[in-house]
Amino acid sequence: MKKHIKKFWLLLIVPVAVGLLVNWLTPFDIPAAVWSVLKWIWSLLVAKFSLPVWLILLLMLMIPAFILILIAVFLNRSGETHLTYVSDNFFGISWHWQYTWGELYDESIVPRCPQCKSVLQPVEESGYRVVDDITLLCHHCGFKQRFEFNLHTLVDRVKREIDRKIVTREYLKA
Numbered sequence: 001m002k003k004h005i006k007k008f009w010l011l012l013i014v015p016v017a018v019g020l021l022v023n024w025l026t027p028f029d030i031p032a033a034v035w036s037v038l039k040w041i042w043s044l045l046v047a048k049f050s051l052p053v054w055l056i057l058l059l060m061l062m063i064p065a066f067i068l069i070l071i072a073v074f075l076n077r078s079g080e081t082h083l084t085y086v087s088d089n090f091f092g093i094s095w096h097w098q099y100t101w102g103e104l105y106d107e108s109i110v111p112r113c114p115q116c117k118s119v120l121q122p123v124e125e126s127g128y129r130v131v132d133d134i135t136l137l138c139h140h141c142g143f144k145q146r147f148e149f150n151l152h153t154l155v156d157r158v159k160r161e162i163d164r165k166i167v168t169r170e171y172l173k174a
């Protein structure tokens, strides 16, 4: 307890002693200089300016405008998330998707025609279940592309590619 009291007194005495020493060593009257600076700041605060009404109104209007700008800047920053990344081209196909609660919604991944943006229809290439190649076909412009694996595998690869681009923030460069 005594130690703490000692420390407390040291904290009080040391700055005062240093201040007095500096004051004694320098030709300037430091406390007086500090006091005059404080008085000058105070005089600025209480000074009476006569402003025209239009200027006062303008200043009053600038406050909400400034707040609105700040909000806009904040929203723009927070809007920079992967949630705006909802389409990309993978394997020659234009893929579109949505998110639920910030997570990629698997069921929403849709292949669209790279030429006319129509939803592509997956067509099984073979009636035999051993070979499950598929072709994505556009009924609007006739575009088609064959894949050497089934739709489930294709969508899964697209999903992994989307995830990779979000994690690496590569989607921002597009």
Ligand SMILES: [Zn+2]
Binding pocket: 113, 114, 115, 116, 117, 118, 138, 139, 140, 141, 142, 143
């Ligand atoms: Zn098309």
